[in-house]
Amino acid sequence: MKTPTRKEEIIKSAAKLFLERGYSAVTMRDLAKELGIKAASLYNHISSKHEILESLIISVAEEFTVGMNQIFLSELSTLEKVEQVIHLHIDVTVKNQDALGSLNNDWMHLEGKALPYFEQMRNQYEENFRQIIKSGIAEGSIAARDPEILLFSVLSTLRTLYLWYPKKNSIDMQTLKADMTATMLASIRA
Amino acid sequence: MKTPTRKEEIIKSAAKLFLERGYSAVTMRDLAKELGIKAASLYNHISSKHEILESLIISVAEEFTVGMNQIFLSELSTLEKVEQVIHLHIDVTVKNQDALGSLNNDWMHLEGKALPYFEQMRNQYEENFRQIIKSGIAEGSIAARDPEILLFSVLSTLRTLYLWYPKKNSIDMQTLKADMTATMLASIRA
DNA sequence: GTCTATAGTAGGATAGAC
């Protein structure tokens, strides 16, 4: 637990406000007020509003990408892989609660190379998940339904976890993971 | 198929842009350009940018509310009710594709009475769905897991349909409804 | 590291001509 730098504090506060109101609706004055300083002072630590968004989204996207690649390339069974992906999502969501809002709703405001970079990560992630589901269908461990519907059904729940998790912090993590995983596996299992 | 009024055209174009970029990031100049007119001309048909948002969100929210109330008060079995709710979501999403983006991501920018009105409809909708799921668990037709997780799992998928549906318009509606319903019912059925 | 002051731009909205 090192002391956060001022830059980290700014990014953390920004994530919270972006989640509540969206990137475009949050002004640098809002952000400064949240930190108890003036807007101009922010620029001693960050170079632009865009830099904050990029930093938020790209770091979380990379976390998902690394985790998914490990699972995809592992020797686990198909259903174990799906289970690991679900756990990955829960872990990343718990660790980056607020940033998930920007990743889901403000990624289109990324600029320059960051946008195609993000889109490429997102596509690759989806493609890996799609392959896992398809091989599950082929081997009979996953229900023989349209793989796109199965993919969408699971992904939509995982991607929306960030909206729901904060309200339920009374449930302990073990129960959450177990029950969540059971529900999602039930929806795709053969 | 009556000819749409200019106001309806404006609202429709706005829904499309709000979906792509979010309410706050779309300017009246953007919207005017989309319609091939100047920003000032918009005000001959609408009184403010907010009015557009409110009109978009409230009308769809009311459609959901009316549909849910009918289902909730019907004599159907619990699983049939869940099935009807899924069909309601698919139908409303297909009919109001773009507006669903605002409903999901820009509701917090509603002003005045519209915000509490929307929140009340949303809460009542969720509460009705929660009751359906709970009585299913009580009677044994729905799996004996945490009802909040079941509710969230189904709702998150239904609420995200609008993001996914437009990409899949090759699938015909019958297949979509059937497969979607099967997948979601599988995730909660006992 | 934060401040005040301010440049420069872009936003929502109105007035009044055509």
Add this chain to the structure above:
DNA sequence: GTCTATCCTACTATAGAC
């Protein structure tokens, strides 16, 4: 019903003092 011109406000970001 649309236009041009414009008001007023608020935005991101910079300059320079402390």
